[in-house]
Amino acid sequence: MLDPHTENNPYLAFIYGSFQERATFISHGNTARLAKEHGDINFAQICGNIASDEKRHETAYTKIIEKLFEIDPNGTVLAFADMMKKKITMPAEFMFDGQDDNLFDHFSAVAQRHGVYTAKDYADIV
Numbered sequence: 001m002l003d004p005h006t007e008n009n010p011y012l013a014f015i016y017g018s019f020q021e022r023a024t025f026i027s028h029g030n031t032a033r034l035a036k037e038h039g040d041i042n043f044a045q046i047c048g049n050i051a052s053d054e055k056r057h058e059t060a061y062t063k064i065i066e067k068l069f070e071i072d073p074n075g076t077v078l079a080f081a082d083m084m085k086k087k088i089t090m091p092a093e094f095m096f097d098g099q100d101d102n103l104f105d106h107f108s109a110v111a112q113r114h115g116v117y118t119a120k121d122y123a124d125i126v
Helices: 010-037 041-071 073-086 103-114 119-125
Strands: none
Touching: 010 041, 010 073, 010 119, 041 073
16 A cells, blocks of 8 residues: 555645656656667557656646745745655555565566666656
């Protein structure tokens, strides 16, 4: 079960969302690029469309956070610091197929190896 540690707090939820949407934009965009390179144009278009949606979501969350910094800088800084301490956990970390207890580790190793989503991508976001 996904628990992004937002504690039903909208500030935390918007901060989490802005990071999560950026990460999914990167991973879907990179998947689209790889699909195109390997000749699967349909899959590339699907992933590209998803990446575009994720980018729009990221933009919306970022604008909300900017407004929160404007109207409540203290509360927003505290929420931001709280999320950084908790670490931003991506939803894929909780994937489970009913068999492989290390499914995310295997998935992330493949994603890293193929440049879908890398440790550098994560570090660039945070």
